[in-house]
Amino acid sequence: MKTRIYQMIGEAVARAHAAGDLPSAQMGDMVVEIPKTEAHGDLATNVAMVSAKVQRMAPRRIAETILAHLQDPGRLVARTEIAGPGFINFFIRPEAWTALLKDICMAGESFGRSRDGKGQRVQVEFVSANPTGPLHVGHGRGAAVGDAMANVLSAAGYKVQREYYINDSGRQIRTLGRSVFLRYLALCGRTVEFPEDCYQGAYIGELAAEMHAAHGTGLLAMDEEAAVALCARHAADVILAGIRRDLEDFGVRFDRWFSEQSLYDAGRVEAAIEDLARRAIVYDKDGARWCRTSDFGDEKDRVVVRNNGLTTYFASDIAYHQDKFERGFERVIDVWGADHHGYIPRMTAAVEASGRRRDQFQVILVHLVNLLRGGQPVAMSTRAGEFVTLAEVVAEVGRDAARFLFLTRHHESPLDFDLELAKQKTNDNPVYYVQYVHARISSILRKAADEYGIRSVQADALDGGGELREPEEIQLIKLINGFPEVVANAAATLEPHRVTFFLMDLAAAFHAYYNRHRVLTEDGAVARARLCLVRTVQQIIANGLGLLGVAAPEQM
RNA sequence: GCGCCUGUAGCUCAGUCGGAUAGAGCAACGGCCUUCUAAGCCGUGGGUCGCAGGUUCGAAUCCUGCCAGGCGUACCA
Numbered sequence: 001m002k003t004r005i006y007q008m009i010g011e012a013v014a015r016a017h018a019a020g021d022l023p024s025a026q027m028g029d030m031v032v033e034i035p036k037t038e039a040h041g042d043l044a045t046n047v048a049m050v051s052a053k054v055q056r057m058a059p060r061r062i063a064e065t066i067l068a069h070l071q072d073p074g075r076l077v078a079r080t081e082i083a084g085p086g087f088i089n090f091f092i093r094p095e096a097w098t099a100l101l102k103d104i105c106m107a108g109e110s111f112g113r114s115r116d117g118k119g120q121r122v123q124v125e126f127v128s129a130n131p132t133g134p135l136h137v138g139h140g141r142g143a144a145v146g147d148a149m150a151n152v153l154s155a156a157g158y159k160v161q162r163e164y165y166i167n168d169s170g171r172q173i174r175t176l177g178r179s180v181f182l183r184y185l186a187l188c189g190r191t192v193e194f195p196e197d198c199y200q201g202a203y204i205g206e207l208a209a210e211m212h213a214a215h216g217t218g219l220l221a222m223d224e225e226a227a228v229a230l231c232a233r234h235a236a237d238v239i240l241a242g243i244r245r246d247l248e249d250f251g252v253r254f255d256r257w258f259s260e261q262s263l264y265d266a267g268r269v270e271a272a273i274e275d276l277a278r279r280a281i282v283y284d285k286d287g288a289r290w291c292r293t294s295d296f297g298d299e300k301d302r303v304v305v306r307n308n309g310l311t312t313y314f315a316s317d318i319a320y321h322q323d324k325f326e327r328g329f330e331r332v333i334d335v336w337g338a339d340h341h342g343y344i345p346r347m348t349a350a351v352e353a354s355g356r357r358r359d360q361f362q363v364i365l366v367h368l369v370n371l372l373r374g375g376q377p378v379a380m381s382t383r384a385g386e387f388v389t390l391a392e393v394v395a396e397v398g399r400d401a402a403r404f405l406f407l408t409r410h411h412e413s414p415l416d417f418d419l420e421l422a423k424q425k426t427n428d429n430p431v432y433y434v435q436y437v438h439a440r441i442s443s444i445l446r447k448a449a450d451e452y453g454i455r456s457v458q459a460d461a462l463d464g465g466g467e468l469r470e471p472e473e474i475q476l477i478k479l480i481n482g483f484p485e486v487v488a489n490a491a492a493t494l495e496p497h498r499v500t501f502f503l504m505d506l507a508a509a510f511h512a513y514y515n516r517h518r519v520l521t522e523d524g525a526v527a528r529a530r531l532c533l534v535r536t537v538q539q540i541i542a543n544g545l546g547l548l549g550v551a552a553p554e555q556m
Numbered sequence: 557g558c559g560c561c562u563g564u565a566g567c568u569c570a571g572u573c574g575g576a577u578a579g580a581g582c583a584a585c586g587g588c589c590u591u592c593u594a595a596g597c598c599g600u601g602g603g604u605c606g607c608a609g610g611u612u613c614g615a616a617u618c619c620u621g622c623c624a625g626g627c628g629u630a631c632c633a
Contacts, residue, residue: 031573039577046575049613059613084576085613130633172633288631299559299629306631313633341560342628365561368626409569412561414626416568425595428582432595444592451592489572501570504580515588515597534592556595 001100001481004076005043005090006032012069013047021065024054034482041081041089042478048086059086095465097477098529104480105459105536111480112487112543117158121328124150126335127247128165131240132176133201138337140250140390141415142366144406144549146335147252148496149364151547156491161329164254165320168236169261170313175199176239177232181219183208184231188217207235246391251399251549263319269311272319272354273304281353291318296349297358318350325356333494338365338412364494366411372418397422400550404431407500407548430500432556434507434541439556441510441538444519448531452520457535458528467529472513476533479506480540487547496548503544510537 010027017025030047048063055062063082070080076096081089104111126146129139150160167173179198183205186192198204211219211231219227247254263269273289276282281292287307291314294301304315324332332351336343344363351361371378371388378388394402401422408430409415425432448454461467468474483502490498519530542552 029573031575033573033575035576036571036579037577044576049575052613087576167633170633175633286631290631303631308631310631312631338561339627344560367561413569414562429595430581433581436593436595440593440596442593447592485572493572495572497570498572501580504570508580511596512598514592515594518592520592556593 001076001092001096002032002034002043002485004074005045008070008072008076009045009047009066009088011071012066015069015071016065019069021069022055022062023057024051026054027051028054034478035087035089040083040087042092043090044083044087045090046087048082048088052086062086063088094469094474097474097481098462098465098468100481101468101477101533101536102459102462104477105457105462105532105539108539109543111540112483112547113155113157114484114488115157116488116491117153117156120158120330121161122153122158122331122333123161123163123324123327123329124153124333124335125163125165125324126150127243127252128167129243130167130172131236131243132172132199133239134203135243135246135390137369137371137388137390137393137417138366140393140402141369141406141411142335142337143247143250143252143390144403145364145366145411145496148403148407148499148548149333149335149494151549152487152490152496152499155487155547158331158491161256162252162254163256163258163324166240166257166259166261167313168240168259169264169316173232173236174228176235177228177230179204180207180211180231180235181224181228184211184219187212188220203239204235207231207238210234210238246389246394249399250390250394251403258320260316260320263316263323268323269316269319272322273311273315276318276353291346291350291353293346293349293353296352298345298349302346314346314350317347318354321347321351321361322354325351325354325360331360331362333362333364335364335366338367341365362494364411367414369406370414370416372416372420374420375418378419393417393419400435401429401431403548404434404500404550407497410495410497430504431550433511434503434545435551435553436556437507437510438538438541438545438552439554440514441534441541442554444534445531445538448520448527452527454528454531457531459532461525461528461532464525464529467526468533470513470517472509472516473530473533476506476509476513476537479509480537483540483544490547499544499547503541503548506537506540506544510534510541 013022013027014025016022027047028050030045030050032043032045035041035044048059048066051062052059060082063086067080067082067088076092078091078093083089124146127139127143129135150162153160175197176199182192182194182198187208211234219230273282276291282289282304283292288303289305290301291304292301302314303312304318305311321332347363348358348361352358396419405417405422406415421428486498486502490496519527519534521527545552
């Protein structure tokens with residue numbers, strides 16, 4: 001509707017200019033938008049104000065001129081008005097909304113999708129938790145945000161790949177191996193001191209027990225480094241398998257699991273450093289090798305090879321991001337925990353130093369999750385091994401509630417996640433509020449079939465044009481009409497929570513309608529038209545929940 | 557110290573490219589089930605958009621400074 005009004009205005013300006021009534025055919029940065037208050041019409045434009053300078057005319061006079069040349073071949077507009085400093089307000093005929101509903105109804109599952117992305121290849125890398133322990137709630141938020149973002153981008157016409165980067169190399173893996181090995185030694189009857197910098201969780205003991213069951217005391221005879229490496233490999237494999245399972249239970253699937261170690265094995269890290277060294281972006285100082293990230297906007301240069309000869313995490317990240325772009329992605333999006341935000345300038349610098357544009361790389365920071373139970377904070381500390389895992393949360397509140405609630409905030413806003421609230425089945429809990437719409441409509445459709453013999457909902461039930469006249473019905477059509485724009489904006493801004501808020505708005509409008517008007521009325525024509533409306537609402541709810549990775553239940 | 561994020565109703569938060577009288581939910585209070593699922597709806601209160609300037613027809617939104625909170629600031633990952 002918005003684009004059609006936009007076109008009408010554009011044509012009117014062109015005609016006015018051709019007729020000599022306007023000095024210019026330019027319209028400036030004009031917008032057509034939905035006014036906040038209904039008194040200002042269904043749609044409004046500021047064209048007269050933004051073009052006042054270029055037209056050298058008063059805004060209200062420009063508005064009058066444009067309206068004089070406005071043509072409405074589609075018979076969309078009931079009336080127009082000029083208001084305030086020069087807004088043009090459009091009041092749409094109810095029949096025009098109904099006609100629009102028919103198109104939406106027929107679009108079905110595809111309504112909301114667009115081709116904005118033009119098939120551009122985008123990679124979204126998310127979660128990427130180190131395989132040194134189970135996923136906790138914070139990872140869950142990252143998983144929900146990353147997955148929904150990938151869905152939204154797909155809907156907007158991008159070709160999206162989901163990737164998980166496995167940090168299976170370097171010190172933290174060795175620490176993991178050592179932690180398991182020490183617990184193993186204890187199982188073999190040795191007295192060992194367990195250092196603070198080792199992983200403390202109970203799962204370490206379980207992994208050690210597995211090693212003990214498989215090898216007996218056999219590891220005692222081995223070289224200690226080899227034994228630690230063996231423990232590390234076993235531990236990382238088991239933990240990673242657990243992470244995969246937890247994510248699967250959470251409804252998140254990755255297209256690719258990318259191993260950091262594979263970069264080293266293929267010599268990619270070394271090659272990346274050498275390449276940058278040849279271009280004098282990497283240089284030697286104080287026995288270490290440094291990357292000139294400060295030439296690309298970072299506050300200082302960063303070490304890639306330490307003076308002990310070991311590469312830094314940053315070095316493999318450079319190689320990794322080069323690899324991403326070499327695989328043909330035009331845009332690379334990383335979803336990180338907010339505590340890594342200081343890392344963004346150097347990573348962006350590295351991408352630019354590697355010959356890509358800095359706008360091809362974007363980082364989404366996902367802020368902290370404060371886990372609460374009945375308003376009281378639940379203590380979490382990875383080091384002490386006392387954390388609430390994602391698997392525990394999913395087991396307690398369910399996948400749908402967890403995913404939905406993770407997406408009820410802007411990702412850069414801290415999130416209070418209350419386990420009790422998530423389980424509540426009242427309107428305090430937005431998950432049920434939205435899902436309930438879908439279930440209620442399913443119930444109406446069942447009833448229509450069982451008791452009224454209406455087995456299928458036909459879009460041509462709307463052809464009469466006059467059946468849907470209630471304000472709540474027009475309101476619902478206006479809302480669902482805005483869905484594609486919501487999805488497009490969510491993709492453009494990388495803010496999937498916009499879909500969540502849209503769904504809550506639509507749910508509220510539906511529940512209000514449901515309480516005021518009966519769908520299955522005596523008047524068959526009205527009932528069929530209303531069935532078409534609610535069936536379409538149900539479809540949009542399903543489409544939106546699908547983007548969030550939340551189920552749309554037939555009954556509750 | 558420097559950098560990033562946040563600051564909107566009692567609480568939790570929306571607010572897109574700068575638009576007209578700043579919106580929801582919760583909490584509080586008062587109503588609505590003989591009728592398609594009450595996991596729902598309707599109504600009533602409630603605001604110096606952190607503060608101070610600036611930009612302009614117009615600022616919660618953009619710019620500058622300040623205040624408060626969070627996070628970061630390694631040859632750690």
